[in-house]
Amino acid sequence: MMGDNMFGNTMWAGHWLWMLVIAIVVVIPAWRICQRTGYPGWMGVLILIPIVNLVLLYFIAFADWPADKTGDRNG
Numbered sequence: 001m002m003g004d005n006m007f008g009n010t011m012w013a014g015h016w017l018w019m020l021v022i023a024i025v026v027v028i029p030a031w032r033i034c035q036r037t038g039y040p041g042w043m044g045v046l047i048l049i050p051i052v053n054l055v056l057l058y059f060i061a062f063a064d065w066p067a068d069k070t071g072d073r074n075g
Contacts, residue, residue, distance in 0.1 A: 023048060030056075038066030 031044030037060060047053045 033060065036067065038068070038070065 030047040031041045034043040035041045
């Protein structure tokens with residue numbers, strides 16, 4: 001048996017480090033995409049929230065981009 005710990009060894013200290021690395025790897029591109037489309041970069045953080053991330057992707061894909069209207073492309 002696993003003993004008294006019902007989670008076993010799944011919550012090792014490196015787990016949180018990997019979660020941070022994955023979050024950074026995902027948020028940075030989402031932040032840049034939001035900036036380049038003319039939306040605030042902080043919207044890229046929404047990519048970490050389940051279901052909201054799908055809504056964000058559909059919003060970016062089908063909305064009129066402010067950058068297209070002004071001709072401003074940050075990149």
